[in-house]
Amino acid sequence: MKVNTDGILLGAWANIDDDKRILDVGTGSGLIALMLAQRSVVAQASITAIELDDDAVQQAQQNFEHSDWYERLTCLKSDFSLWATPEKFDHIVSNPPYFSHDLQNKDNKRTQARHQITLTFDQLLKRSAELTTEKGKLSLVLPVAEMQELLDIAPTYQWRLTRQCDIKHNGQGKVIRQLVELRKSATSTINTLNSTLVIRQLDGNYSKPYKDLCRDFYLKF
Incomplete structure (x- = not known):
């Protein structure tokens, strides 16, 4: 599972200031x-990563073991829609599979990671509501059309949009991705905070806001 910009954006953008227990759904390489x-x-948060693919689980575990934070990282092989745990999380993050109508990749692993076969938006929202605390958060990254599809059904599971960032490749382009934070309706009273982030300047170089957000995660930037 390759490192991609979607994952980097979500990992850098998610608000985890007060979180003690975090769950990463569909961790892939563990990025x-x-x-x-x-x-x-x-906060020294304890982070659980869940993944369905055997090879990805092994890769994530190896990456965790070679990191400085291995004592706070756990990777489990399981189907999130069926996973049973007594633990409640302060925050769930996910770069979820989103293709539902496109032709499927011949590579079964890539298909599983990219398509809503093993985890639908309904399942993701429902299980996240069940596994978070009363003030729990859910942070996601998706293309615009798929994000709207998810947001349309979010209220069904008592999720409310509280934070959103529109991502553009450059200042003249359209929005290509959206980052959102959802909170449970009953406990959320803050207004939605909206922003826009441009990844590259027109000259092709990374923009200052993107560098400011992600500089801690690049060796050369």
Whole structure:
């Protein structure tokens, strides 16, 4: 599971300031979980990463073991829609599979990671509501059309949009991704905070806001 910009954006953007227990759903290589562990210097959050694919689980475990935060990172092989645990999480993060109508990749692993076969938006929202605390948060990254599809059904599971960032490749382009934070309706009273982030300047170089957000995660930037 390759490192991609979607995962980097979510790992850097998610608000984890007060979180003690975080769950990364569909961790792949463990990228987002590792980023959150690196960021959680003060709170020292315990981070559980769940993944369905055997090879990805092995890769994530190896990455965790070779990191400075391995004592706070756990990777489990399980189907999130069926996973049973007594633990409640302060925050769930996910870069979820989103293709539902496109032709499926011949590579079964890539298909599973990219398509809503093993985890639908309904399942993600429902299980996240069940596994978070009363003030729990859910942070996601998706393309615009798929994000709207998810937001349309979010109220069914008592999730309310409280924070959103529109991502553009450059200042003249359209929005290509959206980052959102959802909170449970009964406990959320803050207004939605909206922002826009441009990844690259027109000259092709990374923009200052993108560098400011992600600089801690690049060796050369």
